[in-house]
Amino acid sequence: MRIFDDDRQEWVGLEQEQRIAELHDRDAVRQGKALRGAVTVLAVGGLAFGAWALGWKDEPRPTGYLTVVEGAPRSTDADADEGTDGGDMDAEGGDTAAPSPEGVPPAPYEEVSDQEGYRLAVPRGWIRDAVTGQDSTVVNYRSPKGDRRLQVYRVAESSPYASLRLWLDAEGKPGGFDQLGPVERTDDGGRPAARLDYTADRFKGEPDIGTWHVVDHRFQAVDGELYALAVYGSDADGRDDEEDFMTTALSWFCPPDEICPEPGTH
Structure with missing residues (x-):
């Protein structure tokens, strides 16, 4: 079907x-x-x-790329949390002193070009005077109170050591003179030098401040000539300040009509 x-x-x-x-x-x-x-x-x-x-x-958003401007401050999370301003602080909570720029004497010193042709570094506000002698002109820079002094003059002897020995052997020492050690032979940038430390109670024409501390440094400068730098101060406040003053004075000293190394490379 x-x-x-x-x-x-x-x-x-x-x-x-x-x-x-x-x-x-x-x-x-x-x-x-x-x-x-x-x-x-x-x-x-x-x-x-x-x-x-x-x-x-x-997914996290892509990280953006920021252009950092040279010298611009960079903030951190720690700064944001603690509210710091990025400044350095000393242990007492005060601002840390910034180092002196290159070619500038440390505070409170300033560079001076003396009338005798010397380049020197002396504290600001010090007063200059000069005494013309038979062999050279003695230049003094004094503090306003007269309790500190920097002295510079040309040396006529044959060597720095011989110059200091001659002074020690001569008459007319300041009152209360006390030699603190033997004359020390030193070396200033490969050139001969000598140093004498002593204390004294009185200097003619100087104020009575008690015991004086003196660092007398005689040396050969870059021009081959001999010079003396002497630093005077109170012995009551210690002797480190005169040593520091002498270090600064030597670093910045330049004789007349000379091109000297940068300060600190003496």
């Missing part, structure tokens, strides 16, 4: 119709599996996209 297949628009036998029905059922199963697979793929893809999108939102 044959029946009419509406879908195929033809007459088919019973056996053929059964095979067609089986093919329809099999195709329906395959289509169902394919649909479920597609839904699964879409679902997994959606979850992956959602996870990526959430992860992207949590």
Whole structure:
């Protein structure tokens, strides 16, 4: 017996119709599996996209690049938290003194060009006077109170050591003179020098401040000539200040009409 297949628009036998029905059922199963697979793929893809999108939102923002201006201050978290201003402080809480710029004497000294042609470093406000002798002019710079002094003059002897020995052997020492040690032979930048430390109670024409401490340094300068630098101060406040004064004086000293090394490289 044959029946009419509406879908195929033809007459088919019973056996053929059964095979067609089986093919329809099999195709329906395959289509169902394919649909479920597609839904699964879409679902997994959606979850992956959602996870990526959430992860992207949590990513840190790109780090910006800042142009640092040379010499501009840089703030730190510690500065922001503690409110510091970046200045150095000493143990007492005061500002730490900044070092002197190159070519500038340390405070409170200033560079002077003396009338005799010397380059010197003396404390600000000191008063100059000069005494012209037979061999050279003795230049003095005194503090306003007269309790400190820097003296400079040319030496006529054959060597710095011989000059100091001659002075020690001569008459007319200041009152209460006390030599603190032997004459010390030293070296100033490869040139001969000698030094004498002593104390005295009185100097003619100088104020009575008690015991004076004197550092007398005689040396050969860059011009090959011999000079004397002497520093005077009160012994009551210790002797380090006169030693420091002499160090500064030697660093900045330059004889007349000479080009000298930079201060500190003597």
